[in-house]
Amino acid sequence: MNRSEGYLRNLQQRRLVVRSKKRGVHNGSRQSSKFGSSLEFSDYRVYQPGDDVRLIDWNVYGRTQKHYIKRFLDEQEISIAIYLDGTASMRHIAAKWHLAKKLAAALSYLVLKEEDRLFFSLIPTSNTHPLKRKGAIYSKKTFLDIISLDTEVKSGGFVKILEQSLAKKHQLSILITDGMEEIGYLETVFRKMKAFKQEIWMFQVLAAEEITPTYSGDVKLIDSEKDTAVNVSMNDTILRDYQRRMVEHTEQLELLCLRYGGTFLQLTEEKELHAFLLRDMVKKGLIQ
Template structure:
């Protein structure tokens, strides 16, 4: 496969490496990692004492406490467990505008680099016409291979329903699930998708990618519009009334989309392409406590 230029410059990669995914989810993997879980284990993070019982490891007895109380107590430590993060990227045709698609992939790449840099487990799936190689790796040595995979996804030309197809590629053992999409499926499709997501992850987050043109189109007069998903052409005379109706329908869709996310316990944030990658990552996601 031809290797495309990396979509994140070295300067951005260096800055991204200083961040990590923030989560309060207690769902952890069984393998050692860099995050403290609520289970007890053998890390260096002290939790508390409990009275010694037959069968406990005598090496955990705290003799200083015994000298004061003449009772045997053992130290308990928080176990360190890996975080498992899955990124699901929408590659259907509505994501195909060049700047929008680049921005979505940059966000996906940045989140993935944060996971791998912290020795956590990353998996990635992509819904589009082009098949992305399955990715499920752990460790910083896989940062560049992951970045290359995302960079190689040159076009968003997927057909069909993103929401229903997305369920087919999700692992069922994630700590955090990121969904990167423009949210332009029907509300009925999103409802069927969202209500099933809690079984896949304890912490589900939806990143909605939009452009200024989608939020506030500047078309006037007679124009021919092409549906990005179906390629169907529509001739429209853009008047103030038509624009007002578009604004109304979009606001209704956005309100219902947000309400659905809230109903199913899904955290959602909207990122505008024109605001730029650095603003999205180092301002909006940090402010929302999605990264730290």
């Protein structure tokens, strides 16, 4: 078993928890909140933690020694959009960019293995079209495709292009970004998603050096988005001021998410992704 297969096996029994109302009919593996003999039987699938134990077919268990649950025709699929920030500020630090891609890949895998619809978009990019997939058959390949993303960056900010890319049909929109843009611009996007009645999850991915810089003396700082430079004499006062403003900006991002009924989580370079998914996201009620 290679490393990716072992990683995905740990996610196999997990699922995303989406509060938004489901649309569409059948073809999904998410249980309807309804239960009763009036529902029309469709087929079986393997029992997973979190399923209603009342749906286990014990006759099938007696023949196979495996737990299967009954699926009914009112089981509904959902559509989930994942937007990955591919701007220069995300790509500039290799470890940060790889972490963001792994998070996007893992969440995409969780969407597809539940037979839900995935809309994945790398923003901005010059030669990668949005990825639209449905079904567990695509889950592993999609995971690997996202991990291996390495395309030329197109000019433009994440939020501006994201606003133009939003669609009404998704029940959940997931943003994976460092959040290094004006709060007001991001609020415009949140307002639009709220108007579409979409649930919002925002993951802020940061490198260790962005949280606690270790620079000292005279340095040249380069804006990776605008490709401009400024010479700065780093000292304790400047570093403390930077860290204070960074904390304030993150707090504003979290408050913005809360204001629009969304969920905010920060993922840093030193945090192990597996623990983040199976501890932090479970604690937040995003994964079960």
